[in-house]
Amino acid sequence: MKILVISDIHANLTALEAVLEDAGFVEATWCLGDIVGYGPDPNECITLVRHLPNIVCLLGNHDKAAIGQIDSSSFNPKAQAAIHWTQKTLTVSSKKYLEELGDSIQVNGVTIAHGSPRQPIWEYIMDVYTATLNFDYFETECCFVGHTHFPLVFTLDEDGKSVNAKMLSSGEQISISGRIILNPGSVGQPRDEDPRASYAIFDSEINTWTNHRVPYDIKAVQARMKKAGLPKAHIQRLGLGW
Numbered sequence: 001m002k003i004l005v006i007s008d009i010h011a012n013l014t015a016l017e018a019v020l021e022d023a024g025f026v027e028a029t030w031c032l033g034d035i036v037g038y039g040p041d042p043n044e045c046i047t048l049v050r051h052l053p054n055i056v057c058l059l060g061n062h063d064k065a066a067i068g069q070i071d072s073s074s075f076n077p078k079a080q081a082a083i084h085w086t087q088k089t090l091t092v093s094s095k096k097y098l099e100e101l102g103d104s105i106q107v108n109g110v111t112i113a114h115g116s117p118r119q120p121i122w123e124y125i126m127d128v129y130t131a132t133l134n135f136d137y138f139e140t141e142c143c144f145v146g147h148t149h150f151p152l153v154f155t156l157d158e159d160g161k162s163v164n165a166k167m168l169s170s171g172e173q174i175s176i177s178g179r180i181i182l183n184p185g186s187v188g189q190p191r192d193e194d195p196r197a198s199y200a201i202f203d204s205e206i207n208t209w210t211n212h213r214v215p216y217d218i219k220a221v222q223a224r225m226k227k228a229g230l231p232k233a234h235i236q237r238l239g240l241g242w
């Protein structure tokens with residue numbers, strides 16, 4: 001099965017549309033959370049995601065904050081401003097959809113979580129130490145996570161003690177064998193100094209994971225953010241990929 005894996009859309013409809021067009025035909029889509037937050041198109045992104053064929057979707061920390069399940073004081077001031085705007089902008093239908101989502105699940109023999117299997121909402125798996133701890137918190141061979149906005153892969157050696165980390169480049173494909181944690185990067189707000197939208201294709205039949213990057217009209221998104229009065233720093237970062 002060819003599966004599109006996306007995460008951290010962050011209310012960026014233009015980036016999401018570019019990813020869907022670039023990915024082409026897939027048999028399912030797994031969204032690892034944070035559909036909303038930061039960007040100008042929360043309702044539009046939720047509507048598009050929820051109607052994707054065979055969609056499996058998780059709740060991220062920004063999604064939870066947008067529906068009042070996390071106190072916005074847990075975020076920095078600029079993120080708080082975006083959360084408050086999102087809370088005012090979300091429709092009843094959008095809120096209801098987010099309220100129905102979970103933050104981790106097993107699907108087709110894969111564990112998926114927004115942050116980590118150990119702490120699905122908040123924990124960032126950015127380093128070997130954190131990844132090593134998390135291998136004890138899922139029973140499947142594979143775990144897919146988002147949250148960091150980096151396209152990363154962590155592999156556990158056969159000895160069960162050593163973990164290797166790697167950041168994937170655009171078009172890079174790896175064969176999945178043994179225990180592994182994979183991150184598709186961010187659709188709507190990449191932070192690896194590459195502003196192009198990031199996503200992955202998981203082929204469950206031949207057990208491969210391929211990272212992809214696709215350009216999109218960043219200036220159009222920035223214009224909508226400026227019109228909405230969203231924080232200047234969030235507008236600027238889209239063009240720089242940080």
